Amino acid sequence: MSEFRVSFSQLQAFIGRAMTSLGIPEQDANTIGTLMAEADMQGSDGHGVIRLAPYAKRILAGGLNLHPNIQVVQERTAMALIDGDNGMGHLVMKRATELAIQKARTAGIAWVGSRLSNHAGPASLYARMALQHDMIGLYFAVGNANHLPPWGGLDMLLSTNPIAAAIPTLKEAPVVLDMATTVAAYGKVKAKAQRGEMMPEGWMIDRQGQPLLDPTKSDEGFLLPIGGYKGYGLSLIVGILAGTLNGAAMGSQVIDFNKDFTTTTNTGQAIAVIDPAAFGDIDEFKQNVDRLVQELRGANRMPGVDRIWLPGEQSHQKRLDHEKNGVMLAPSLVKQLNDLATQLKISPLTANSL
Amino acid sequence: MSEFRVSFSQLQAFIGRAMTSLGIPEQDANTIGTLMAEADMQGSDGHGVIRLAPYAKRILAGGLNLHPNIQVVQERTAMALIDGDNGMGHLVMKRATELAIQKARTAGIAWVGSRLSNHAGPASLYARMALQHDMIGLYFAVGNANHLPPWGGLDMLLSTNPIAAAIPTLKEAPVVLDMATTVAAYGKVKAKAQRGEMMPEGWMIDRQGQPLLDPTKSDEGFLLPIGGYKGYGLSLIVGILAGTLNGAAMGSQVIDFNKDFTTTTNTGQAIAVIDPAAFGDIDEFKQNVDRLVQELRGANRMPGVDRIWLPGEQSHQKRLDHEKNGVMLAPSLVKQLNDLATQLKISPLTANSL
Numbered sequence: 001m002s003e004f005r006v007s008f009s010q011l012q013a014f015i016g017r018a019m020t021s022l023g024i025p026e027q028d029a030n031t032i033g034t035l036m037a038e039a040d041m042q043g044s045d046g047h048g049v050i051r052l053a054p055y056a057k058r059i060l061a062g063g064l065n066l067h068p069n070i071q072v073v074q075e076r077t078a079m080a081l082i083d084g085d086n087g088m089g090h091l092v093m094k095r096a097t098e099l100a101i102q103k104a105r106t107a108g109i110a111w112v113g114s115r116l117s118n119h120a121g122p123a124s125l126y127a128r129m130a131l132q133h134d135m136i137g138l139y140f141a142v143g144n145a146n147h148l149p150p151w152g153g154l155d156m157l158l159s160t161n162p163i164a165a166a167i168p169t170l171k172e173a174p175v176v177l178d179m180a181t182t183v184a185a186y187g188k189v190k191a192k193a194q195r196g197e198m199m200p201e202g203w204m205i206d207r208q209g210q211p212l213l214d215p216t217k218s219d220e221g222f223l224l225p226i227g228g229y230k231g232y233g234l235s236l237i238v239g240i241l242a243g244t245l246n247g248a249a250m251g252s253q254v255i256d257f258n259k260d261f262t263t264t265t266n267t268g269q270a271i272a273v274i275d276p277a278a279f280g281d282i283d284e285f286k287q288n289v290d291r292l293v294q295e296l297r298g299a300n301r302m303p304g305v306d307r308i309w310l311p312g313e314q315s316h317q318k319r320l321d322h323e324k325n326g327v328m329l330a331p332s333l334v335k336q337l338n339d340l341a342t343q344l345k346i347s348p349l350t351a352n353s354l
Numbered sequence: 355m356s357e358f359r360v361s362f363s364q365l366q367a368f369i370g371r372a373m374t375s376l377g378i379p380e381q382d383a384n385t386i387g388t389l390m391a392e393a394d395m396q397g398s399d400g401h402g403v404i405r406l407a408p409y410a411k412r413i414l415a416g417g418l419n420l421h422p423n424i425q426v427v428q429e430r431t432a433m434a435l436i437d438g439d440n441g442m443g444h445l446v447m448k449r450a451t452e453l454a455i456q457k458a459r460t461a462g463i464a465w466v467g468s469r470l471s472n473h474a475g476p477a478s479l480y481a482r483m484a485l486q487h488d489m490i491g492l493y494f495a496v497g498n499a500n501h502l503p504p505w506g507g508l509d510m511l512l513s514t515n516p517i518a519a520a521i522p523t524l525k526e527a528p529v530v531l532d533m534a535t536t537v538a539a540y541g542k543v544k545a546k547a548q549r550g551e552m553m554p555e556g557w558m559i560d561r562q563g564q565p566l567l568d569p570t571k572s573d574e575g576f577l578l579p580i581g582g583y584k585g586y587g588l589s590l591i592v593g594i595l596a597g598t599l600n601g602a603a604m605g606s607q608v609i610d611f612n613k614d615f616t617t618t619t620n621t622g623q624a625i626a627v628i629d630p631a632a633f634g635d636i637d638e639f640k641q642n643v644d645r646l647v648q649e650l651r652g653a654n655r656m657p658g659v660d661r662i663w664l665p666g667e668q669s670h671q672k673r674l675d676h677e678k679n680g681v682m683l684a685p686s687l688v689k690q691l692n693d694l695a696t697q698l699k700i701s702p703l704t705a706n707s708l
Contacts, residue, residue, distance in 0.1 A: 074632060074633055074634060075462075076460070076461055076462030076629075076632045077431050077432060077460065077461040077462065078431060078432035078461035078462050078463050078464065079461070079462030079463050079628075079632050079633075081632075081633050081634070106430065106431065107430055107431040107432035107433070107461055108429075108430030108431065108432050108433030108465070109432050109433050109463065109464070109465040109626075110432065110463070111462070111463040111628065113633065136595070136599070149653055150650040150651075150653050150662050150664075151662065151663070152655055152656055152659035152661075152662050152663075153650070153653035153654060153655055153656065153659070153662050154653065154654040154655060154656060155653040155654050157649060157650055157653060158650075163588075165591040165595075167591070167594050175590065175591070175594065177587040177588065177590075177591050179581070179584045179587060179588070183581050183582075183584075202556070207656065208656065208657055209656045209657070209658070209659075226580045226581025226584050226585060227533070227537055227580025227581060227585065228537075229663075230533045230537075230580050231580065231581065232665075233531040233533060233665035234517075234531065234533070236529065236531075236646075236650070236664075236665065237519040237521070237529070237531050237665070240521050240529065240643060240646070241490070241519075241628075244639065244642050244643055244646060245490070245628070245630055245633055245639065246633060247633070247634060247642075250642075250646055251645075251646045251649045251650065252649055272463075272626075274433075274465065274595075274599070275430075276599055278428060278430045278433050278435075279428055279433075279435050279467065279599055279600060279601070280428060280435070280601060285598065285599065288598050288601075288604075289594060289598055291605075292590075292594070292598060292604055292605045295511060295605045295606055296504040296507070296511055296512075296590070296605065297504075299503055299504050299507035299508065299509040299511060300507060300508040300509050301506055301507055301508060302506055302507065302508060302561065302562065302563045303562055303563070304563070305506035305507070305563075307506075308504045308505065308506050308507050309505070309506075309583075310504075310590075311586075311587035311590065311591070
């Protein structure tokens with residue numbers, strides 16, 4: 001099979017069609033299509049169109065509200081709490097981020113949390129929205145499946161609770177961090193298993209606390225948090241800020257969205273937006289970030305290291321490539337998406353002529 | 355030599371005497387004494403009275419402003435930027451935190467940054483101040499010496515830039531995270547060298563990127579960030595938020611305060627305060643955090659694990675012990691402090707009769 005590449009608009013339109021046929025109002029379906037396609041454009045391929053089939057499965061099982069009344073339920077000058085009414089997370093967090101940007105413009109910083117939200121794609125998608133307004137975005141979320149026990153424990157009560165941060169620049173690619181609080185994501189473990197490879201020490205431990213290296217035995221162990229107990233603490237704090245503070249699920253309340261397609265997830269997220277213009281001249285700030293980026297990139301390198309990367313730089317290069325050449329989709333994913341198209345009676349995803 | 359234990363008030367008074375004799379106005383000297391003694395009380399013994407001699411050295415070398423005009427130079431409803439005028443960091447960050455708490459009470463969240471500040475003790479000291487007001491504190495700082503290269507690099511352009519978070523609880527000890535973005539702190543490396551022990555893999559690497567295990571060779575390598583490139587990204591983001599955003603030092607601008615006692619450090623810090631009462635009922639929030647804490651603590655444990663700790667719990671127990679039995683100081687530290695007392699012609703630190 002030859003390479004299957006799709007443009008942003010092909011991907012966006014396909015997701016929009018699917019969402020519309022699933023019963024989501026057209027405008028909302030288009031918003032979801034745009035944000036999911038945007039995830040693939042920035043190289044977050046684990047959080048883009050690959051999620052369409054599981055989302056569809058949840059919608060068909062009645063686990064998502066197609067006509068949510070997404071509303072602000074608590075508000076002060078620099079904060080708001082949004083009740084997502086169990087709608088698609090993309091709709092909830094787009095609304096939350098737009099509100100945070102608006103509030104930050106006058107207050108200097110704003111924080112908007114969500115409850116009764118759902119999976120919203122990659123963390124950096126929302127942090128990045130602030131960049132278009134020359135603002136800094138910080139995003140925190142409770143993951144939708146628990147993979148981590150507390151440090152020293154055996155019960156998986158914590159998720160990979162991600163953090164994203166996006167910092168505007170002048171000429172350089174924006175600095176964008178998007179990280180789980182575990183050393184490796186489960187996707188990486190599965191990939192190792194598929195390739196028949198062992199995992200490096202440090203990714204997982206077994207129930208005796210010993211290194212777990214065989215990825216086919218991942219059910220017998222746990223992901224390791226970054227920096228050991230530090231990552232455990234970080235995951236907990238992110239979870240409290242994005243979940244508990246908003247009245248959203250945390251700890252044992254978290255629903256594994258890969259196994260349970262009907263129970264309301266009550267997902268919690270939070271977006272903070274800082275306006276650097278409140279601190280001083282915006283161009284001077286962006287220039288200083290540029291200078292820092294150049295300084296780090298220009299550092300002397302270890303033997304065998306071709307280049308020093310800044311957070312978000314590889315994603316930026318993928319975006320440029322995808323804009324030019326389209327997003328490459330794996331044959332198995334294309335098949336899954338077009339099976340879904342058949343099921344939903346919509347026109348299939350066609351390969352790009354680019 | 356028998357155990358040397360001092361009470362909070364003995365420690366506070368001694369530091370206050372020293373600071374006054376160094377030329378700091380009495381009220382400021384007392385504030386510094388209180389905050390530094392508080393650091394020892396909470397078990398942050400690397401950031402309490404142990405820093406008195408280096409602070410004194412900097413003051414005597416003319417590297418600190420004894421009569422700073424600490425002032426707000428930028429302000430919006432939910433933010434402020436404070437110019438520390440090269441005063442002691444404790445004075446700057448106490449002022450910043452009080453302002454953030456005041457602003458958060460009406461705005462729901464507030465963020466106050468500092469520039470031209472200095473080392474201010476442990477990160478959690480300021481995050482914890484929010485707890486007395488039933489608020490959440492988040493603290494970020496640029497460290498005062500670069501120990502980290504960018505990932506893959508050889509030039510140490512980043513510091514261990516710490517993060518602290520403090521979450522109020524009802525009956526449980528508050529959840530308090532205080533962590534550097536490196537796996538180990540340099541203090542731990544030095545301790546291993548003193549004991550003639552090797553370091554575990556994962557603490558440091560050499561200039562070829564190979565594990566460095568001999569702590570006496572720490573000059574030949576670098577500390578490792580938590581989660582590899584993730585911790586590098588985290589250290590950078592913390593540094594931009596606490597440093598670059600405030601017009602404070604970052605990257606090559608950072609002064610190594612262990613080697614240079616005269617150049618203005620232009621240290622940057624940031625404190626964010628969130629008022630959970632803006633999100634809903636405060637007691638309900640604190641109760642939910644309690645429940646989460648109990649759930650994590652009650653998890654089944656790995657073999658050989660006696661207890662699951664929550665972030666801040668060990669520090670809380672140390673505080674209780676110190677309140678009852680005083681803070682134990684190492685003989686070498688007591689000697690150093692009383693040598694300083696002789697030099698400054700102040701009465702020495704006397705052991706507690708407790």
